Every structure is written in C-alpha cells, then in structure tokens.
Amino acid sequence: MCFQMSNPVPYRAQLGNLRVFQPDADDKLTTIMAVRAAFGMLGDVELDREHLRPDERRLSVADGDTIIGGCFAYAYRMSLPGGADVPVAGLAGVGVSPDAQGRGAFRPLLEGHIKQSAALGDAASILMASESGLYGRFGYGQATDMAVWQLDVRDFALQSGFETAAGRMLLLDNVEDTIARVAPVHEAACRRRGGDVLRDAEWWPLVLGAAKRSWFGGGPQFVAAWENPAGELDAYALYVLEDVADDAGQPGTPANRLTIRELVARSVDAETALFAALCRVSWVREVVWELAPVDPPVKNRMTDPRQLRQHRRLDMSWLRPLDPAALLTGRHYLSDGQVVIDYSDPVLPSRSGVMELTVTDGVPSISPADPTPEAVTLRPDTLGQLLLGGTRVLELVESGHVTGSVAALRALDRLLLTERAPFNLTKF
Numbered sequence: 001m002c003f004q005m006s007n008p009v010p011y012r013a014q015l016g017n018l019r020v021f022q023p024d025a026d027d028k029l030t031t032i033m034a035v036r037a038a039f040g041m042l043g044d045v046e047l048d049r050e051h052l053r054p055d056e057r058r059l060s061v062a063d064g065d066t067i068i069g070g071c072f073a074y075a076y077r078m079s080l081p082g083g084a085d086v087p088v089a090g091l092a093g094v095g096v097s098p099d100a101q102g103r104g105a106f107r108p109l110l111e112g113h114i115k116q117s118a119a120l121g122d123a124a125s126i127l128m129a130s131e132s133g134l135y136g137r138f139g140y141g142q143a144t145d146m147a148v149w150q151l152d153v154r155d156f157a158l159q160s161g162f163e164t165a166a167g168r169m170l171l172l173d174n175v176e177d178t179i180a181r182v183a184p185v186h187e188a189a190c191r192r193r194g195g196d197v198l199r200d201a202e203w204w205p206l207v208l209g210a211a212k213r214s215w216f217g218g219g220p221q222f223v224a225a226w227e228n229p230a231g232e233l234d235a236y237a238l239y240v241l242e243d244v245a246d247d248a249g250q251p252g253t254p255a256n257r258l259t260i261r262e263l264v265a266r267s268v269d270a271e272t273a274l275f276a277a278l279c280r281v282s283w284v285r286e287v288v289w290e291l292a293p294v295d296p297p298v299k300n301r302m303t304d305p306r307q308l309r310q311h312r313r314l315d316m317s318w319l320r321p322l323d324p325a326a327l328l329t330g331r332h333y334l335s336d337g338q339v340v341i342d343y344s345d346p347v348l349p350s351r352s353g354v355m356e357l358t359v360t361d362g363v364p365s366i367s368p369a370d371p372t373p374e375a376v377t378l379r380p381d382t383l384g385q386l387l388l389g390g391t392r393v394l395e396l397v398e399s400g401h402v403t404g405s406v407a408a409l410r411a412l413d414r415l416l417l418t419e420r421a422p423f424n425l426t427k428f
Helices: 026-038 106-119 177-191 204-209 268-279 297-301 323-328 380-386 393-398 406-415
Strands: 011-016 016-019 059-063 066-079 085-096 124-128 143-154 168-173 220-225 232-241 256-265 285-294 310-313 318-319 337-343 353-360 363-368 376-378
Touching: 011 106, 016 106, 026 059, 026 066, 026 085, 059 085, 059 106, 066 124, 085 106, 085 323, 106 124, 124 204, 168 177, 168 268, 177 204, 177 220, 177 232, 177 256, 220 268, 232 268, 256 268, 268 285, 268 297, 285 353, 318 380, 323 353, 323 363, 337 406, 353 406, 376 380, 393 406
Parallel strands: 085 124, 256 285, 337 376
Antiparallel strands: 011 016, 016 059, 059 066, 066 085, 124 318, 143 285, 143 310, 168 220, 220 232, 232 256, 337 353, 353 363
C-alpha cells in the first residue's frame, strides 16, 4: 500500500536558521536562479519546460529570509520487472548557490524531497546523479546502467537464422504522426524490463519535436522505424550522421559515423532487424550506439560478437525506495520463495520494520514478521540497488553492505533475479 495523502499539506521544515518550504509564485523564479547558479548556468532563464514540473513537487531552501537553493521533481511512472508500473518522483535541479554552499542546506533539502514525495504517494524517488558519490548517503542506490557501443559496419554479420525479421525500414518526418506511431513502441519496450520511465504526451515533443538538442533529446535527427507486413511499427531509432573523414582520407571513401541516440523495440527480432538496417545505410563506416542497454541481444546474434565493442559503461538511474512494500509486491518474480527482511529507513521511520516477503506461484505478498537474526538487513540504498535486478544480493554481501543468514541471502538473491538487466532510456 502506498503512503498517500489525497491533499498533502505543503511541505515545511525548520532546521536552525535553515528553512525548507514549497515556494509560491513569487519565490519560484528566485529559487530557479539560485539553482542555475549552482550549476554554473548564465543567460536567460528558459521556462519552456516549467509546465512539466508540478508546483507541489518543488522545494526551496532559505537561510533566514534569503533563498539559497532548491529542487523540483517530475511526476513519473516507472516500470518494474514483469511489466507493472508504479508512481515515482523524478528528482532534478537539486542545487545550492555557490555563495551559500557549506551551510548544511543540502541534507534538509533532500530529506524534504523524500518526505514530500512519500506524502504524494510515490513508491520511489529516482534521479540522474551529477556526482555519483553524493546520493548514497540519502538512501539512493545505483539501479540502472547504460553503455556506449561501437561497431565498424564492415565487421557486422548475423548468424544464420537471425538475418532479419519480416518488414522494412522507413523514415518518419511528421512530428505529430511520428509521436503517435512510436510512443506505443516505447511503452511496450518499457514493460519488457524494469527501471524504464514511461513517457506521457507532454514529454514526447522534447524528444522528437524540439528544434534544439538538449539533455532531454530533440534537435536535428532522423527517425527510422521497422514496419511489419501489417503496417505496424515494431521498432524505432533516432540517429544522426556525421562525416568523420580526416585530411588523410581518400576522396570518395565512405567515412560517416551513424550515432544511434535511441533504439527501442517490441521484440528482440525487431531490434535486430532495425539495427542491421542501420548498419547498411550508405556511406556509413562506423555505428555508435550512445545510450544503450548493457546487454543488447544483437551482440549474441552476431557471427563475431567481439566486434560490437563496449566503449563506456556508466550509471544511469539511482533509486530511493519510499514504499518498499509497494515496490516488492509490484514486481514480478521468476521463482517462488520466502525471506524475512529487516528494513531500516532513518528518514521515513514509519517505513522501517521487519517484513516477510513470500512469493507463491509467482504472486508476492508482504506481511509483518518478528525480528530474527536470520533476517536480511536492508537499507533504502541497498534495496534501491537490488530491486530491479541490476545488482545481485551476493555482490552486496561480499562488499559488506548486506547481512543475514546464508539461507536467507541466497533465497533473496534467487527471488530478485530478472530475465534482463534493468534499463532507463529517459534522461531528465
């Protein structure tokens, strides 16, 4: 059950001279300017995305009467393993003005966001960490990774039987029509694995329709799609072409790089077919897949998998549980089992306690349990790492972050296994 209030009281907290509160219209621009200063941003304030940031999810922090920073959050739904989704807060724009840093404002601001989001009924808070070592102390665990893959197309070939799926590649150009056709593909792909943020109708124009490239997407780009014989889209890709020939290149020698910004599919067959089609684009010598899952199935379908080289691997989403029961009972499990969990949340003590997770015929349930030395001990950050399946329980046992009896640890490890690594494609 989610911790939800139908009409939550605007958040306010006082810690000495520091005050954290939900800003009104007069304080909003001052807060935005303080956060922009924290990120080193100069120039005019761009307000084109402010309508996506609900006022009830904003916070300001003031030292006395002076606003020195703030944060905001998007209202999202995130997929869990098995295809279900839960409401989550997408925390962003967390900053304290440089001339006010070091006064202890960051912690009450983050804890205010956690309490505010819990009161709004969110099962978790997620973020993209500008500094990966910063958020663990507030209960965020690294939940999804992303990779950058490189391939010389002359080395690309598929094993027999995987050459292509029925259909054809086509380019889409009308923005409204493109959104209507690719949005269902994205949602279907989100539900194939955990951790992905579902995009609503207001989000898609940032990805496909914005004239200028930003953190969210947009800018000049091609939209390719794989259409099946029935005329439906099974996959889409956003890509750009760049001439990377140097002075030593011979005239007429192909030297284009095709950079895939998104490749999303309803099935492995459709993903393979569209990837192969992109590798056949004329004058392309190199394909770079820049925001990709760490386990692309096409790699294992290639005759020489080594040629699809992982150039980088980075953390993507960080997850902070707010309602552990809703998260644990909302996801799918590949096996049955039973384990007692001793969960401790210092910011949301009402969420702390000993619980028994039971999975019978694939259906999970949570019930209160008595304390026992056999229980697996979890904190918000460790549950955030484990929930979606991106990190094994036994990995955290070896690092000393999770304790419990051998039997309980192995049971939880088996329960949390997933078919594919979690992945989130949406930056915010």
